[in-house]
Amino acid sequence: MPIPLRQTIRVGAYVVAQHIKGVQRYPLVLMLEPLFRCNLACAGCGKIDYPDAILNRRMTPQECWDAADECGAPMVAIPGGEPLIHKDIGEIVRGLVARKKFVSLCTNALLLEKKLHLFEPSPYLFFSVHLDGLKEHHDKAVSQEGVFDRAVSAIKAAKAKGFAVNVNATIFDGHSAEDIAKFLDFTTELGVGVSMSPGYAYERAPDQEHFLNRTKTKKLFRDVFARGKGKKWNFMHSGLFLDFLAGNQSYECTPWGMPARNIFGWQKPCYLLGEGYAKTFKELMETTEWDSYGTGKYEKCANCMAHCGYEPTAANAAFRNPLKALQVALRGVRTTGPLAPEIDLGNQRPAQYIFSEQVQKKLSEIRRDEALAAQQKASTAA
Ligand code: SF4
Numbered sequence: 001m002p003i004p005l006r007q008t009i010r011v012g013a014y015v016v017a018q019h020i021k022g023v024q025r026y027p028l029v030l031m032l033e034p035l036f037r038c039n040l041a042c043a044g045c046g047k048i049d050y051p052d053a054i055l056n057r058r059m060t061p062q063e064c065w066d067a068a069d070e071c072g073a074p075m076v077a078i079p080g081g082e083p084l085i086h087k088d089i090g091e092i093v094r095g096l097v098a099r100k101k102f103v104s105l106c107t108n109a110l111l112l113e114k115k116l117h118l119f120e121p122s123p124y125l126f127f128s129v130h131l132d133g134l135k136e137h138h139d140k141a142v143s144q145e146g147v148f149d150r151a152v153s154a155i156k157a158a159k160a161k162g163f164a165v166n167v168n169a170t171i172f173d174g175h176s177a178e179d180i181a182k183f184l185d186f187t188t189e190l191g192v193g194v195s196m197s198p199g200y201a202y203e204r205a206p207d208q209e210h211f212l213n214r215t216k217t218k219k220l221f222r223d224v225f226a227r228g229k230g231k232k233w234n235f236m237h238s239g240l241f242l243d244f245l246a247g248n249q250s251y252e253c254t255p256w257g258m259p260a261r262n263i264f265g266w267q268k269p270c271y272l273l274g275e276g277y278a279k280t281f282k283e284l285m286e287t288t289e290w291d292s293y294g295t296g297k298y299e300k301c302a303n304c305m306a307h308c309g310y311e312p313t314a315a316n317a318a319f320r321n322p323l324k325a326l327q328v329a330l331r332g333v334r335t336t337g338p339l340a341p342e343i344d345l346g347n348q349r350p351a352q353y354i355f356s357e358q359v360q361k362k363l364s365e366i367r368r369d370e371a372l373a374a375q376q377k378a379s380t381a382a
Pocket residue numbers: 038039040041042044045046047048080081082108130142
């Protein structure tokens with residue numbers, strides 16, 4: 001499962017260093033969301049449902065670099081919104097690459113060809129293009145025709161210029177194993193790696209009908225992986241995460257493994273759930289009630305098997321049990337036989353709904369900042 005060797009060695013050394021230092025909770029990937037504005041409105045997206053005043057906010061390059069320095073994770077993923085809309089995205093990425101962070105810029109690729117000149121190929125930079133399936137499926141998922149063709153054209157253009165390009169696919173209920181397998185064959189022909197994750201059931205996504213539950217997720221991924229035997233699909237995941245998706249591992253999530261920083265601050269507890277914000281990474285780590293989150297503990301976590309919660313768990317499991325990881329790497333993911341025990345949902349605490357409260361708080365801050373800026377401008381002019 002080829003993640004580039006330089007990255008594997010650097011990240012491995014970082015993990016070993018954390019264990020030697022006795023750090024129990026450490027981040028692997030900073031999820032940096034410098035804006036929420038997007039040029040698409042996908043039906044399964046739970047990230048862009050904000051008033052304009054919030055969609056118009058941007059993190060500055062300095063705020064982005066400070067976040068990377070503060071958390072210290074060796075990898076930085078830049079989702080959004082659509083990061084290529086940010087006018088300083090070239091500068092932000094340059095600053096992160098200069099810090100030797102492995103940067104994965106996640107994009108729907110509509111602006112990629114036009115903005116390629118802002119970037120330079122580097123072993124530290126990867127474009128991760130949002131592609132949920134083949135043409136018909138993807139265009140439906142992003143609620144716009146023609147996006148698949150533009151994304152594929154942009155992938156080819158970026159590769160031709162020497163950039164490393166992967167695709168990221170979110171899997172929803174109703175996507176058949178047969179079609180997913182055909183899509184994975186297509187990515188092999190295209191020469192790109194794939195990261196793949198079941199969609200998290202965002203409470204504010206327009207389409208609430210097509211999120212997978214855990215039982216369906218495991219069945220679907222077993223079916224997909226069974227079709228991949230003998231093929232050279234290039235997953236950008238650890239073998240144990242894929243084994244988890246196929247229902248062969250009982251893992252608890254590691255929400256601090258991929259902490260999210262956006263215009264609100266450091267998001268509690270994870271990239272998927274916004275249940276509060278901390279001003280600093282230290283505050284996030286020290287004040288989040290980690291034991292209150294995860295499948296079996298909190299209703300909103302009941303069906304989560306998403307990459308950003310469980311890839312860090314799989315990485316940690318590989319570190320603690322390298323033989324098991326090697327077994328999966330050599331034999332492939334098991335697609336038959338008994339499933340690992342599922343987590344009991346009987347004692348989970350009920351969901352809390354605090355989105356509107358948070359948005360109102362942010363809007364008040366924005367209005368206060370604007371009023372202060374106007375006052376300062378007026379006093380300078382006087
Ligand atoms: S492209 Fe990404 S951020 Fe934009 S609407 Fe779709 S899922 Fe959301």
